[in-house]
Amino acid sequence: MEPSYWAQAKKFLSSQxxxxxxxxxxxxxxxxxxxxxxxxxxxKAIVGQQISVKAADAIWARFAKLFGRRKINYSNFxxxxxxxxxxxxxxxxxxxxxxxxxxxxxxxxxxxxxxxKKPSEELAQELLAIKGVGQWTLEMFQIFYLLEPDIFPVNxxxxxxxxxNHYCHPEDPEQREGDVRIxxxxxxxxxxxxxxxxxxxxxFDEEPVAY
Numbered sequence: 001m002e003p004s005y006w007a008q009a010k011k012f013l014s015s016q017x018x019x020x021x022x023x024x025x026x027x028x029x030x031x032x033x034x035x036x037x038x039x040x041x042x043x044k045a046i047v048g049q050q051i052s053v054k055a056a057d058a059i060w061a062r063f064a065k066l067f068g069r070r071k072i073n074y075s076n077f078x079x080x081x082x083x084x085x086x087x088x089x090x091x092x093x094x095x096x097x098x099x100x101x102x103x104x105x106x107x108x109x110x111x112x113x114x115x116x117k118k119p120s121e122e123l124a125q126e127l128l129a130i131k132g133v134g135q136w137t138l139e140m141f142q143i144f145y146l147l148e149p150d151i152f153p154v155n156x157x158x159x160x161x162x163x164x165n166h167y168c169h170p171e172d173p174e175q176r177e178g179d180v181r182i183x184x185x186x187x188x189x190x191x192x193x194x195x196x197x198x199x200x201x202x203x204f205d206e207e208p209v210a211y
Contacts, residue, residue: 002031003147009192013199016188019166023199030208032198038115038145040072042101044211045140046094046132053158053205055089062088074105097132104130115146143194144211152186152193162200 003009014021035041047063048056066084070076077098085095108114115123127133127141139153153159160182167185189196201209 001034001036001147003034003149003194005149005192006031006195009149009195012192013189013196017196020189020196020199023166023203027199027202030202032144032147032194033208033210034144034147035210036112036145037072038110038112038141039074039077039101039105041141041145041211042133042137043072043077043098045137046097046101047090048140048211049094049134049137059089063090074102074110077102078106094132100131101133120146120148140211143197148194150191150193152183152189152197154182154186156197158201158204159197162203166200166203 010024014024043063044056044060047060051059063085064072066080066088067076082095085098086092090098104110118126124138124142127138128135133141136153136155139151139156142148142151143153163182163185186193186196198209
């Protein structure tokens with residue numbers, strides 16, 4: 001599922017930023033895609049916390065295999081043993097985080113419509129109250145499940161690396177030292193910072209980022 005705003009966002013970003021226009025042109029026909037599976041989005045974000053993309057992909061492949069043909073959802077997750085999860089490469093802490101999220105889904109009887117009923121700010125505070133869901137994890141959920149158009153995960157290491165690569169000028173002493181004002185760079189991308197972020201990620205990944 002492609003966000004409804006994607007085409008308009010590409011036109012806007014291309015008109016605002018020549019560098020971004022070149023990046024967008026390099027990935028014609030590609031876009032952010034959502035599988036519309038809220039628990040799976042959270043699970044992939046937890047897997048990706050503070051580890052490399054390669055390591056996260058390996059853990060996720062083993063984790064997905066545990067489900068076989070069953071859907072990756074909270075009820076099927078709660079049937080898994082901690083031993084199986086540890087064998088996938090999960091730390092004790094991440095197993096607890098996933099369990100916290102699964103129990104949140106269970107206790108609130110979360111359906112696809114659940115997240116549509118709440119104002120964005122109220123929902124954000126509710127999700128951040130789950131132990132294991134920090135700001136970055138919330139932002140991945142806002143981007144890949146809620147499909148919010150103007151999310152900018154300023155502390156994402158991949159995004160920071162991409163911005164430095166495409167917007168840092170070597171002749172600038174401050175930027176040579178890594179002093180790149182990330183938030184300032186993104187000002188011209190509003191209200192479509194989600195889209196700019198996705199394209200910047202794309203420049204460093206062999207496959208499109210998906211959660």
